[in-house]
Each structure stands twice: as structure tokens, then as C-alpha cells.
Amino acid sequence: MKKILAFCCCLLLTSCFEITERIKHHEDQSGEYTLMVDFSKSWFKTKSAIWLEEVDGVKIPNEKEITQKLEDFKTKASKIEGISNITTKTDFDNYVFIIKLNYANLKALNAVVNTINNQRDQIHFSGSGKKFERMASYPIPEKLLKDPKKKKDLEEASIIAIYTFDNDVLTTDNINSKISKNKKTVFLKQSMYSVLKKSALMNNTIQLTP
Secondary structure, eight states: OOOTTHHHHHHTTTOOOEEEEEEEEOTTSOEEEEEEEEOGGGHHHHHHHHHHOEETTEEOOOHHHHHHHHHHHHHHHTTSTTEEEEEEEEETTTTEEEEEEEESSHHHHHHHHHHHHTOSSOOOEEEOSSEEEEOOOOOOOGGGGGOGGGHHHHHHOEEEEEEEESSOEEEESOTTOEEOTTSSEEEEEEEHHHHHHOGGGGOEEEEEOO
């Protein structure tokens, strides 16, 4: 199956976007996962790119193809043990795309993220009752960095991680992350350009109260 986020790379040829990964992680290692890809800040350019179907020689997926990719993902993800309540949403007025699901454990979460990214045996998350760790790996082609015309869009595009826990957060090892006032949520935001140059910028080890 082609990468679910492949169309983001295509549309980045003409517009910036924002990817938000939101996780509500429970003490028993289960949780809820949400991935949102948001082109609303550049919806007109995105709509134009989809209407043209091709930009700079690259085929742009149309609305039907994007919807089908999400349906294909649901079918494949539903076969992963420990994954349930899978939903997808397409908003072609604002060009916002959302995947939501529940996971029973981090093994299942890793498997479903590999399905999204079209990766195999990649460990994205690990942890225990006192620790939650994110090892970032994003399927965005590095060749975009070599095009000076894309630098501004890449700098304006963002990757955001929002992780919420049952227990209080004690510390995080990513100096750019922020802890909420109630100590339950960790927030991290980086530019796409920076992350493409160094994916470890989205890595985080979060220590929790026992």
C-alpha cells in the first residue's frame, strides 16, 4: 500500500501544511491515537493543486484517491491485533484529514504507525509505567530539502506532538517540549524543514510519576 501521507509530499509542492500527532496514553499502556494533516492555512493553493492533478511533473491525488487511501488504511489497520475503533475524516472544504483509533498496547501502536508510514519493524514508541518514549521517523522525501524554492514552505509547515497521560509528567528530555500546567500533557512543535534535516528533533523521553 502506498504511504498514507504521500499526498502531503505532493501537495507540499504548492502549499504548506501541519501534521499533528495526538496521543492519550493510559497507565495500562493502552490509549487513543489521532493523526491530523491540515492544509487549511493554504486551502486555496491545495484545492488548485488537486484540481490541476499535476504540479512540476508530479501527479497530485484527487479527492476520490485520497478518500480511497484512507479506506485502504482502515481495512489494513483493522487486521492488526490490538487496534480498534478506527475512524477517518476527510474535510475537502478546508483540506483537513484525520485518522483516529484505539490501541491496546504500544506493540499495536507501532504496528499501525508502520502501516500509515508504509514501514516495517520500525519502533516508534516504547515505554513502561514510568516512561514513554517517542523515536521519530517521518516518510517525507529528503529531496525536498535540496529545492531552494521549497524552503519557505518547509519552514512554514509544522509537525506537532501532543501527548497526554494519566499520571503527572516529571521531566522530558527534549528541550523544545513544554509541559502543561496540570502536568498531564506534553507539547512539542517543530518546523518541517528542521525535522527533515534532523528527525531526532521530534524524539522525546517522558518520565512519569509512578
